[in-house]
Amino acid sequence: MTAYREGYQPFPGPVKRAALARAEGRCQRCGREDLPLQVDHWVNDASGGSNTIDNAVVLCTNCHSMKSATERQAGVQQRTEQRRRNTRWHEPHPNS
Numbered sequence: 001m002t003a004y005r006e007g008y009q010p011f012p013g014p015v016k017r018a019a020l021a022r023a024e025g026r027c028q029r030c031g032r033e034d035l036p037l038q039v040d041h042w043v044n045d046a047s048g049g050s051n052t053i054d055n056a057v058v059l060c061t062n063c064h065s066m067k068s069a070t071e072r073q074a075g076v077q078q079r080t081e082q083r084r085r086n087t088r089w090h091e092p093h094p095n096s
């Protein structure tokens with residue numbers, strides 16, 4: 001399963017169940033029914049998304065990994081990653 005990064009707020013159980021019921025067992029992006037489904041934040045919580053049903057989206061594992069990659073490219077997770085880098089690394093950057 002996903003390794004949740006620090007500060008990640010998972011949805012409460014009832015919100016997850018409501019989101020899955022609303023999606024009727026299908027990915028809300030591609031409509032597939034044959035892949036495991038995950039309840040994800042529509043607006044990433046690093047960008048101020050909330051843990052309510054309005055911000056829940058049901059995605060298959062394919063769409064979920066695509067969405068995460070898109071968000072990384074768009075720099076949505078930049079703040080979190082910067083903080084992680086700042087606290088973890090004290091040596092010079094390997095490329096410097």
Ligand SMILES: [Zn+2]
Binds near residue numbers: 029032062
């Ligand atoms: Zn999908």
